Amino acid sequence: MPRPGTDAQPLRVAIVGAGPTGYYAADALLRKEGVxxxxxxxxxxxxxxxxxxxxxxxxxxxxKSVTAAFxxxxxxxxxxxxxxxxFGKDVTLADLRAHYHQILYSTGAQTDRRMGIPGEDLTGxxxxxxxxxxxxxxxxxxxxxxxxxxERAAVVGVGNVAVxxxxxxxxxxxxxxxxxxxxxxxxxxxxSRIREVYLLGRRGPAQAAFTNPEIKELGELEGADVExxxxxxxxxxxxxxxVEQRQDRATRKKVEILQGYARAxxxxxxxxxxxxxxxxxxxxxxxxxxxxxxxxxxxxxxSATQTGALQPRATDxxxxxxxxxxxxxxxxxxxxxxxxxxxESWGVILNVKGRVLDPDTKRPVVGEYTAGWIKRGPTGxxxxxxxxxxxxxxxxxxxxxxxxxLQPSHPTAAAAEALVRQRKPTFFSYADWLRxxxxxxxxxxxxxxxxxxxxxxxxxxxxxxx
Amino acid sequence: MDxxxxxxxxxxxxxxxxxxxxxxxxxxxxxxxxIGALIVVDAAGAPIGILSERDIVREAARxxxxxxxxxxxxxxxxVITGQPHDDLAAVAYTMTDKxxxxxxxxxxxxxxxxxxxxxxLKAQRDHYRGEADTxxxxxxxxxxxxxx
Numbered sequence: 001m002p003r004p005g006t007d008a009q010p011l012r013v014a015i016v017g018a019g020p021t022g023y024y025a026a027d028a029l030l031r032k033e034g035v036x037x038x039x040x041x042x043x044x045x046x047x048x049x050x051x052x053x054x055x056x057x058x059x060x061x062x063x064k065s066v067t068a069a070f071x072x073x074x075x076x077x078x079x080x081x082x083x084x085x086x087f088g089k090d091v092t093l094a095d096l097r098a099h100y101h102q103i104l105y106s107t108g109a110q111t112d113r114r115m116g117i118p119g120e121d122l123t124g125x126x127x128x129x130x131x132x133x134x135x136x137x138x139x140x141x142x143x144x145x146x147x148x149x150x151e152r153a154a155v156v157g158v159g160n161v162a163v164x165x166x167x168x169x170x171x172x173x174x175x176x177x178x179x180x181x182x183x184x185x186x187x188x189x190x191x192s193r194i195r196e197v198y199l200l201g202r203r204g205p206a207q208a209a210f211t212n213p214e215i216k217e218l219g220e221l222e223g224a225d226v227e228x229x230x231x232x233x234x235x236x237x238x239x240x241x242x243v244e245q246r247q248d249r250a251t252r253k254k255v256e257i258l259q260g261y262a263r264a265x266x267x268x269x270x271x272x273x274x275x276x277x278x279x280x281x282x283x284x285x286x287x288x289x290x291x292x293x294x295x296x297x298x299x300x301x302x303s304a305t306q307t308g309a310l311q312p313r314a315t316d317x318x319x320x321x322x323x324x325x326x327x328x329x330x331x332x333x334x335x336x337x338x339x340x341x342x343x344e345s346w347g348v349i350l351n352v353k354g355r356v357l358d359p360d361t362k363r364p365v366v367g368e369y370t371a372g373w374i375k376r377g378p379t380g381x382x383x384x385x386x387x388x389x390x391x392x393x394x395x396x397x398x399x400x401x402x403x404x405x406l407q408p409s410h411p412t413a414a415a416a417e418a419l420v421r422q423r424k425p426t427f428f429s430y431a432d433w434l435r436x437x438x439x440x441x442x443x444x445x446x447x448x449x450x451x452x453x454x455x456x457x458x459x460x461x462x463x464x465x466x
Numbered sequence: 467m468d469x470x471x472x473x474x475x476x477x478x479x480x481x482x483x484x485x486x487x488x489x490x491x492x493x494x495x496x497x498x499x500x501i502g503a504l505i506v507v508d509a510a511g512a513p514i515g516i517l518s519e520r521d522i523v524r525e526a527a528r529x530x531x532x533x534x535x536x537x538x539x540x541x542x543x544x545v546i547t548g549q550p551h552d553d554l555a556a557v558a559y560t561m562t563d564k565x566x567x568x569x570x571x572x573x574x575x576x577x578x579x580x581x582x583x584x585x586x587l588k589a590q591r592d593h594y595r596g597e598a599d600t601x602x603x604x605x606x607x608x609x610x611x612x613x614x
Contacts, residue, residue, distance in 0.1 A: 309552035384596025
């Protein structure tokens with residue numbers, strides 16, 4: 001059999017997951033000189049872009065402009081999108097093996113890590129990602145409910161997601177109404193009675209994962225004053241030494257911004273956003289009905305590991321924080337895919353440089369690859385997935401050159417489309433998505449918003465007259 | 467970012483040797499796995515040292531019989547180890563500062579992987595590239611938020 005990658009027999013690749021990594025991988029595959037590649041990009045949702053649409057905060061539209069580059073990739077005649085088609089349900093691994101030479105998984109990190117403390121499952125305690133998916137109109141989360149009638153909310157964690165959640169909780173209805181936040185979230189947040197929002201970091205300001213623009217943005221909120229305790233942003237000797245040794249200007253700046261907040265006098269805005277450091281929740285306490293009413297915190301101090309990394313160590317000092325709503329944002333994990341080897345320790349697909357490994361032999365599984373957060377874990381910005389996807393694609397072409405690809409029985413674009421049409425008649429093509437996008441944008445234009453999102457698959461289908 | 471993210475794309479094992487193995491065996495392992503260091507473990511699998519290509523080169527420069535020496539004779543003891551949640555920045559500084567090229571990573575007393583200075587450089591490079599690329603996409607887009 002001739003090696004695939006020619007006009008007569010293109011290399012057929014299925015990518016599972018249409019987030020940024022899926023596009024970066026498709027781009028690297030389609031750009032390869034001397035090899036004819038056809039890419040089918042699958043997603044379980046009708047809409048592409050993954051977390052750019054459903055994770056990036058609605059008041060950060062500028063970041064979403066990266067989708068222009070994705071649409072350019074999709075314009076290739078050798079690229080197709082099969083949206084609303086779920087791997088493992090609508091199409092199986094066996095189906096893909098029968099239709100493609102190579103399969104790449106880029107499904108991201110879809111679950112929250114748990115805090116592992118008593119009371120974590122009380123009513124009013126949620127994963128931060130559930131709130132994010134809800135305000136971004138993810139169809140699976142449109143019916144989620146959050147009790148915004150309470151006075152205080154706490155967000156556990158100081159990463160980008162935690163800051164997004166705290167900021168959205170602190171925005172005024174007018175600020176939110178200018179964004180593409182889900183209509184149901186805009187309505188609920190406009191009635192919010194939350195007065196105080198707490199961001200809780202287990203380490204100090206120098207170790208916080210949020211970026212300087214993000215922490216600066218908090219000081220520009222129309223309806224909330226930022227409050228920071230002076231003693232919590234005074235650097236401990238270990239942190240100070242680390243910043244100085246490494247001449248870490250970004251961290252020095254971060255601490256300065258926070259110290260500025262500690263000195264500032266509140267402007268009397270209706271809400272308060274409190275950023276705390278060196279505290280960890282040890283228990284959520286509920287009332288008789290099982291609703292969270294307060295949180296017990298332990299004060300931490302920092303100690304250095306052998307490599308000089310600073311880790312928190314609990315002291316014997318505790319405090320209580322009355323809160324009616326808790327969001328945990330303490331890390332993310334990938335979700336295993338049916339039939340795909342998983343590395344439980346790191347919460348990723350078992351892989352070397354993106355080649356999926358057989359757990360028993362530790363040898364690569366022919367034809368299966370991974371990229372993005374499900375390959376390395378949730379880290380970096382959107383663009384970090386580009387070099388990551390490029391590394392995987394390089395492995396894919398190396399293996400092709402060795403002849404180590406699947407031997408599909410139906411290696412044609414027509415056969416794959418027939419399969420999808422049969423399994424999921426309501427699949428979305430890229431043309432379908434572009435039409436839906438135009439409808440969303442024009443609905444937004446009427447309200448002075450970037451777009452008004454559809455929050456249900458039925459609504460999306462109806463909008464296209466299907 | 468922590469160094470667990472580096473280990474995530476390196477499979478789930480570190481290549482190990484026993485102290486009583488010969489240097490010839492050790493070299494064969496280095497060559498077969500295309501790596502620069504072996505973690506030396508005792509009978510219970512606990513790390514007791516690290517054998518790097520440098521350790522072997524140093525001995526070879528003065529001893530023709532280097533191949534028959536034992537791994538345990540040439541290995542470096544008192545090895546600095548990392549933890550999966552150590553920050554990349556801290557590890558990068560310490561490895562550069564102390565001239566460490568291979569860092570065994572331990573979790574709850576168990577060896578869970580090895581991070582090389584090359585891994586660290588690659589992770590930092592990809593991090594900076596990613597940031598630059600994301601910023602570029604934001605700056606160059608003529609119509610932010612149009613979704614197109």
